[in-house]
Amino acid sequence: MAAASSCNFNWGVNGKGTPEQPCSSPKSSQILFSSNLSFCYSNIRYCLSLRSHQTLLSTRFNETKNSAFVVASAKADPLKIMISGAPASGKGTQCELITKKYGLVHIAAGDLLRAEIASGSENGKRAKEYMEKGQLVPNEIVVMMVKERLLLPDSQENGWLLDGYPRSLLQATALKEFGFQPDLFILLEVHEEILVERVVGRRLDPVTGKIYHLKYSPPETEEIAARLTQRFDDTEEKVKLRLQTHHQNVEAVLLMYEDITLKVNGNVPKEDVFAQIDGALTKLHEDRKLI
Numbered sequence: 411m412a413a414a415s416s417c418n419f420n421w422g423v424n425g426k427g428t429p430e431q432p433c434s435s436p437k438s439s440q441i442l443f444s445s446n447l448s449f450c451y452s453n454i455r456y457c458l459s460l461r462s463h464q465t466l467l468s469t470r471f472n473e474t475k476n477s478a479f480v481v482a483s484a485k486a487d488p489l490k491i492m493i494s495g496a497p498a499s500g501k502g503t504q505c506e507l508i509t510k511k512y513g514l515v516h517i518a519a520g521d522l523l524r525a526e527i528a529s530g531s532e533n534g535k536r537a538k539e540y541m542e543k544g545q546l547v548p549n550e551i552v553v554m555m556v557k558e559r560l561l562l563p564d565s566q567e568n569g570w571l572l573d574g575y576p577r578s579l580l581q582a583t584a585l586k587e588f589g590f591q592p593d594l595f596i597l598l599e600v601h602e603e604i605l606v607e608r609v610v611g612r613r614l615d616p617v618t619g620k621i622y623h624l625k626y627s628p629p630e631t632e633e634i635a636a637r638l639t640q641r642f643d644d645t646e647e648k649v650k651l652r653l654q655t656h657h658q659n660v661e662a663v664l665l666m667y668e669d670i671t672l673k674v675n676g677n678v679p680k681e682d683v684f685a686q687i688d689g690a691l692t693k694l695h696e697d698r699k700l701i
Contacts, residue, residue, distance in 0.1 A: 486698035488569030489514060489691065490591070494663065495574075495598030496656045497649060498608035499676050500683060504598065505573050507684045512691060515565045518573040522555045523547065553584045560590055579662040586666065593694055595667035596687060597660065600676040602653060609649040613638035 489512060495501035509516045526534030527541075533555055537547045552575075560570060572592070576582040585591075611624040616639055622629050629635040643652070664671060674686045 486695070488567065489695065489698075490570055490593050491596065491691070492572045492576075492592040492594070492667070493574070493596040493598070494577075494660055495676065496600060496605055497652055498605050498612070499598040499600045500680055501574065501598055503680050504596075504684060504687060505571060507680075508571055508687065508691070511688065512569070512695070514569045514571040515562075516571050516573060517556065517559050517565070517575075519552055519556055519575040519577075522559055523552065526555055549578070549581055549584065553581060553588075556585070557588050557590070576663055577659045579665060582663050582666040592667065592670065594690060595664075595671045596690075597664070597671055597673050598676040598683070599673055602650075604677060605653060606646055606649055609644050610646050612644050613640055 491508070491514060493501060493505060493508075495504075505516055505518075508514060523534075523537055527538050528534070533551055537551050540547045540551075556572070556575060559565065560572075576585055607625070608623065611626070613622045613624060613629075614620075615622065615629070615634060616637060621627075622634075622638060629638060643649070672687070672690050674683060676683055
């Protein structure tokens with residue numbers, strides 16, 4: 411840290427330069443800031459350079475005359491987002507658009523579960539035992555998987571997008587106890603009749619693995635159409651049961667995140683859905699830069 415002669419000065423927050431609190435600068439100092447600032451003393455202008463990875467900023471003072479500028483470079487904390495939506499709500503598409511624009515790490519509990527089982531990890535072995543018996547994997551196993559993924563360096567540095575999790579108040583409470591609190595909880599809302607139509611019309615190409623929809627995304631050729639199959643649970647009866655379970659779970663989770671919930675109209679085209687999400691994330695990101 412460069413030495414600076416002792417003097418008194420006032421500082422202001424949020425770059426407005428409003429005097430808030432007098433302080434003095436010794437020959438060597440280190441200050442905690444959580445906002446932009448500018449200052450001057452008497453007729454002498456001071457140039458302040460701020461560099462920070464978190465909130466601890468080292469300062470360098472250069473005394474200049476007849477100049478008035480302040481350079482502030484502080485990296486905003488990465489975004490932490492959760493997104494929830496019913497089956498066929500378009501959640502997967504929105505996750506792709508969000509991660510592409512904002513560089514967040516996409517984390518889906520289902521993908522983690524499959525990856526853990528494939529890797530043969532301890533959590534994966536325990537999960538596999540339950541699944542082979544036709545039982546649900548206990549919350550504590552899935553929560554630990556999610557926790558470990560959220561703690562990896564890429565999630566910490568770039569921020570994360572937690573997809574379809576938590577699904578219950580118990581899971582949300584566990585994440586909170588581990589210190590994971592989202593900045594925004596996005597809820598995609600789509601009319602039930604639209605969801606049912608989207609699900610019942612889905613078809614799978616067993617050769618390529620591509621998903622088609624008989625109405626919205628039909629197969630390119632008759633040959634492909636002839637080999638398409640339907641998932642056993644993509645029937646109207648089963649999807650309505652899944653939707654009922656989803657609504658019950660979401661209502662419980664919203665109790666934890668109601669103050670930070672963004673309800674998005676998912677009945678419109680995907681571009682319009684993303685525009686709603688993008689507006690909220692952009693504002694959140696810009697607000698972070700001012701802190």
